Amino acid sequence: MKELKTLNKYFLKYSRHLGWGILFVTISNLFGIFPAQLTRNALDVVAGNIDTYRLFNGFGLQNDFYKLLTFNIFLFGILVLSMALLKGIFMFLMRQTIIVMSRHIEYDMKNEIYAHYQKLGLSFYTSNNTGDLMNRISEDVGRVRMYVGPAIMYTINLIVMFLLVIWAMVSVNARLAFYVLLPLPIMSFMVYNVHDKINKRSEAVQAKLSDLSTFVQETFSGIRVLKAYVREKQFLKAYSIQSSDYRDLSMNLVKVNALFMPSMLLLVGLSTILTIYVGSIEVMNGRLTVGNIAEFVLYVTMLTWPVASLGWVVTIVQRAAASQERINEFLKIQPDIVGGNYAPERLKGEIILQNVTVKYPQSGTVALNNVSFSVKPGQSLGVIGRTGSGKTTLVNVLLRLLDPSEGNVVLDGKNLKDFDLGVLRDRTGCVPQDVFLFSDTIKGNIAFGLKSKMDLSKVEQAAKDADVYDNIAEFPMGFNTIVGERGITLSGGQKQRISIARAIIKQPDILVFDDCLSAVDTLTEEHILSNLRRIMKDRTTVLISHRVATVKNADHIIVLDEGSIAEDGNHQELMAKRGLYASLFEMQLLEEIS
Ligand SMILES: Nc1ncnc2c1ncn2[C@@H]1O[C@H](COP(=O)(O)OP(=O)(O)OP(=O)(O)O)[C@@H](O)[C@H]1O
Numbered sequence: 001m002k003e004l005k006t007l008n009k010y011f012l013k014y015s016r017h018l019g020w021g022i023l024f025v026t027i028s029n030l031f032g033i034f035p036a037q038l039t040r041n042a043l044d045v046v047a048g049n050i051d052t053y054r055l056f057n058g059f060g061l062q063n064d065f066y067k068l069l070t071f072n073i074f075l076f077g078i079l080v081l082s083m084a085l086l087k088g089i090f091m092f093l094m095r096q097t098i099i100v101m102s103r104h105i106e107y108d109m110k111n112e113i114y115a116h117y118q119k120l121g122l123s124f125y126t127s128n129n130t131g132d133l134m135n136r137i138s139e140d141v142g143r144v145r146m147y148v149g150p151a152i153m154y155t156i157n158l159i160v161m162f163l164l165v166i167w168a169m170v171s172v173n174a175r176l177a178f179y180v181l182l183p184l185p186i187m188s189f190m191v192y193n194v195h196d197k198i199n200k201r202s203e204a205v206q207a208k209l210s211d212l213s214t215f216v217q218e219t220f221s222g223i224r225v226l227k228a229y230v231r232e233k234q235f236l237k238a239y240s241i242q243s244s245d246y247r248d249l250s251m252n253l254v255k256v257n258a259l260f261m262p263s264m265l266l267l268v269g270l271s272t273i274l275t276i277y278v279g280s281i282e283v284m285n286g287r288l289t290v291g292n293i294a295e296f297v298l299y300v301t302m303l304t305w306p307v308a309s310l311g312w313v314v315t316i317v318q319r320a321a322a323s324q325e326r327i328n329e330f331l332k333i334q335p336d337i338v339g340g341n342y343a344p345e346r347l348k349g350e351i352i353l354q355n356v357t358v359k360y361p362q363s364g365t366v367a368l369n370n371v372s373f374s375v376k377p378g379q380s381l382g383v384i385g386r387t388g389s390g391k392t393t394l395v396n397v398l399l400r401l402l403d404p405s406e407g408n409v410v411l412d413g414k415n416l417k418d419f420d421l422g423v424l425r426d427r428t429g430c431v432p433q434d435v436f437l438f439s440d441t442i443k444g445n446i447a448f449g450l451k452s453k454m455d456l457s458k459v460e461q462a463a464k465d466a467d468v469y470d471n472i473a474e475f476p477m478g479f480n481t482i483v484g485e486r487g488i489t490l491s492g493g494q495k496q497r498i499s500i501a502r503a504i505i506k507q508p509d510i511l512v513f514d515d516c517l518s519a520v521d522t523l524t525e526e527h528i529l530s531n532l533r534r535i536m537k538d539r540t541t542v543l544i545s546h547r548v549a550t551v552k553n554a555d556h557i558i559v560l561d562e563g564s565i566a567e568d569g570n571h572q573e574l575m576a577k578r579g580l581y582a583s584l585f586e587m588q589l590l591e592e593i594s
């Protein structure tokens, strides 16, 4: 339960809601008790006067007496109704304070978790799957909300009502009170057990449902592969096996659910019978009035639901504690990459790598091995290497998405770790290797790179520079075309170029291209690169590719091989070396001709 202490700060923040809530609960319960006492009085009035009424049999006065009696009963009725109305109003206010508080807390928690997620580095995202991250922020927060809202509300209600009702009962007749209260703990324990079962079974149902939706989702995203390999029948079979499991689990749940209400009602009935039985004996012994029995029956019904809810509240609290523990686990993780204080307006763009080595802890792969090079401000650097040679790792190091295990990165004469992360990444434009477009318009996707307001002329210019303007203009909706769930309406090359436009629209001081021209033809590539030379004049550019054609005009080229620099120099120098670079060049030239 200590995990739930984390939530106390929220109770403090919303203590006003909570305070009012407790007051409203108390008042609404008072209005629940008065009607029981009124009913007792009404019945006693009837029971006490019925004999007098009979005495007047045959007299004209009987009619007047009858009128008086019924008027009295009518008044009681009106009173009971107004009490119910008042109780309703205060119950409304109780929900308006406590449940509203829980929604506020839910909102705060979701924001806190989301903000924390964004602070965490890439290693966090590679070691946790997306489903888990989603669950923390939706399902677990939802369960915690059940604790800070309904559970707290029912507990306060239970305590207040118990104190009031027991006090009222004992002040009438302690013996009867004892008998009436007897079955309640049993009921509470039973409800706890049943709820526990219901929870376990519904969790199993939920888990199966999530399996089922993952399966269906994968089928739809991979529909092209599925159809091409004619696997519809197998998938249908796999699906029906999964969904029949789901059905069986649901049936299991329905069984417990169906038993719940009848057994509750049975216990309530038993309590009522006990009350009437013991009450009647007390009446016969002259220690109670008939009205008292009615009053007690009303108390029993009043107590039933809160007592039943006790078992339910216990399960809610247990689940909330488990959820909060999972949330706390995530919140405790500290970001492994923290920025410094140095926040210059602009970057000059001098990059120096000193003996940088990167080893991925999960796999032990040494992705970069003792890499050193320097790029002068305004120069362009080409990086070429075969697949898996460490190029993307180098990009991650430059953007500080990853810290080197050994060695230093020096930018503009300062250690990269001294830079404010926001400034560093804001002034660096990066086009990642795997394109990601948001489900938004093309315009929105390109303007994502802008910090300021949307500026259509800038968007269009960026699209022209990335050589994708003509393609976009051909779409019926132009720049307002919505990119499908994962950009399915665009070709690979179009997506890459939109991703390039997004990076150049922000006019960064350093531009990093991670193999992002792989899906465009050589002619388009030429266009883009010559546009880039104009845009990136006097700014540093890092061009990464596995194609010689992309990097050959760079001022300086390094050739990566299994994480180490195998060769470096400009195109002519490297060709003269007749090493790896030259062989790559010849191979790719051959490929293009053939
Ligand atoms: N998150 C990671 N965890 C463990 N190993 C990784 C991780 N990312 C990359 N690697 C490994 O590091 C090596 C270099 O990967 P990297 O992505 O830098 O290559 P690359 O040169 O960009 O390749 P490509 O041209 O295919 O994009 C590879 O052996 C890869 O398996």
Ligand SMILES: [Mg+2]
Residues within 6 Å of the ligand: 391, 392, 393, 433, 515
């Ligand atoms: Mg790569």
